[in-house]
Amino acid sequence: MIKGKVVIITGASSGIGEATARLLARKGAKVVLGARREDKLKSIAEEIGKEGGQAVYQVLDVTRQSDNDDIVTFAKTSFGGVDAIFLNAGLMPSSPVSALKTDEWHKMVDVNIKGVLNGVAAVLPTFIEQKSGHLIATSSVAGLKAYPNSAVYGGTKWFLRDFMEVLRMESAMEGTNIRTATIYPAAINTELLDTITDKQVSEAMHGLYAKFGISPDRIADVVAFALDLPEDTTVNEFTVGPANQPW
Ligand code: NDP
Secondary structure: OOOOOEEEEEOOOOHHHHHHHHHHHHOOOEEEEEEOOHHHHHHHHHHHHHOOOEEEEEEOOOOOHHHHHHHHHHHHHHHOOOOEEEEOOOOOOOOOHHHOOHHHHHHHHHHHHHHHHHHHHHHHHHHHHHOOEEEEEEOOHHHOOOOOOOHHHHHHHHHHHHHHHHHHHHHHHHOOOEEEEEEEEOOEOOOHHHHOOOHHHHHHHHHHHHHHOEOOHHHHHHHHHHHHOOOOOOOOEEEEOOOOOOO
16 A cells, blocks of 8 residues: 555656655655755745645665665654665766776765665664665666676666665564565666766767657656555566567
8 A cells, every 4th residue: 555655765856866755745655755956946845735645755875875864764753664665866977897987886885876875774674663664776677687888777776686685584584574575677867967078978878768758657656566565475576668668
């Protein structure tokens, strides 16, 4: 059941996070939006409210542990608890390794890996105590296979596959009933390509997305499906992409 669930969404200011926030709110969830761009969060939350949904927002930089802790507290004070977190914030400045864009490598590690760890660390004590909770993360098809120009981005997403699976196994072993779902999207039309600074890679990716890209609403549907599953069931992996993309 989605109705009434309190769901924190990181990276809720655009793309997949925004689409998911809007859909879950329409289905009766109480959504807590986090990202860095406050103007975007504010207008999305206001629009959700106008449509009769319940949404609050808080500025969040996932690379800061304190911001992650604060948004969990904010969810509890706003809506009385936390049932799920969608660990979705991420960036993809793809480039060949030989370009040595080391600042971008580190940024991807900070947001795509450490940002997720910070979110998990913030919410897990609550989930353990209440013996329930749902952790949903956005990996990528680049977390399942190797792609040129995606050595570091793909690495951050491969990390999620291992981490989320071990988390699921340990929770089952520890009897805390925490569920996980890791989503592996292919080409989804969002602002993600804006983070690519390598001209050639950017052009190639824009071409690919122009040909194949589908709406982030499709990923929102998957998140909603995962959240809707009965408490005794976990579907822990979803690979989702355009039907005509041979990813
Ligand atoms: P967008 O660029 O539209 O969304 C990325 C979101 O992450 C934004 O809301 C951005 O908000 C947020 N974000 C980035 N850095 C931080 C930070 N330090 N702290 C908090 N929030 C941050 O792209 P998508 O919707 O596509 O990306 C969502 C996820 O989906 C990412 O993890 C991405 O890797 C993954 N993905 C996307 C695919 C695609 O084809 N689009 C395919 C596979 C995976 P703000 O700038 O306001 O902080």
